[in-house]
Amino acid sequence: MSKEKAPRSEPAQQPDDNVNKRDKSALATDLDHHDHPHDHSHLDDTALRVRSLQTLLTEKGYIEEAALHALIDTYENKIGPRNGARVIARAWSDPEYKNWLLEDATAAIASLSFQGRQGEHMVVVENTDNTHNLVVCTLCSCYPWPVLGLPPAWYKSAPYRSKAVIDPAGVLTDFGVSLSPDKQIVVWDSTAEVRYLVMPERPENSAHLSEAELSLLVTRNSMIGTGLALPVETLS
């Protein structure tokens, strides 16, 4: 059903990276992929419709434009997956912190000043040598914003939302990830206001690395479960 792809090793990007990147193979059924290169008029119509709505709501006194800028700026420049990477690197480096994180993730994450909207109730699930965890929201697009930023388009797409709970190994294949056959896959469907973050397995031969170096190996996808932490050689 899906072709094998080379293993992906994306860095934990801030959500504004490649903001306007266009996809060439958009599926009409994919909630985020509608804008084919040919539908410029549709696109411009929407841009105008949004601008017109913003003008109306400002005129009515329901919104303050500066607040919109502040909201956009927060999720473009201040909150992203580097936050989550710091949490995971701390847990890898400090067994006490790791225990706290697995017991009360909301408090342990807040101790690093990551907290708030869409991360009010956090749970961290740990990958081990026999378990791989994968997080999805089948009903909409729930995602832990304070530690990962806004979700990538694929996370919100129909293929991911539908397939993750019935065929997670197939999803991993789509991402070019293959697990050892004795590793069980556990899927977490974010049906309530509890947000899940995966603690990936610490890379082999990483005992000598500092917390800051470790955090560079923690990718966004490894904290969703569609990827693994990067190997130590990535740093050299």
Next chain:
Amino acid sequence: MNGVHDMGGMECYGPVDPDQDTAYHHDWEKQVLALTLAMGATGTWNLDQSRFARESLEPSLYLSIGYYRVWLTALENLLKQHELVTADELEQGQSLGASAQLTRLLTANDVPGVLARGAPVSRPATTLARFAVGDQVRVRNIQPSTHTRLPAYLRHHTGTIHRVHAPHVYPDSHANGLGEDPQWLYNVRFCADHLWGEARSNHRYVHADCWEPYLMGTADE
């Protein structure tokens, strides 16, 4: 509501495309996100009503117009339903009458605090939790025509209580304007081969958060 938004287990959508890797495709999508958050912060409607507005879109639209057009259309509908704007005003992009009185306005100064505080939905317990970790439960076969956070693929299946969270605001009531109606929330573990007949590959479990009204003890059967 049984609807196309409830996608768990569907197999008609093809493979996941990992190259769809960014949060936005167009600048206007950022504005839609910000407008939705800013209007949400006025407290005119709650998060569950907002989700229901998106789920209630005509199915072919929901599946085809793109994620942020779903948000945009739902926002326009909520503004009309709550009589904050009229259809004519939306059409013309300008105010044609008096504004509604809102309880709050989100200012730029408020933004850091509002985002950092978030909106926790756990509430103090006023009842004992009916289930404990390890209990066997069955998901009730409830199919409300209004908002619910019970995915269809879980209905009628048995699972094990994995974690007792706390009483949380109950979306099924909250989306209907019936108040917060807090109910105990549990994380329930389901065996993949029970849900899907035969688990594929090494898929072992699916976990989902379920409110107490979604569940019954298997001893009740």
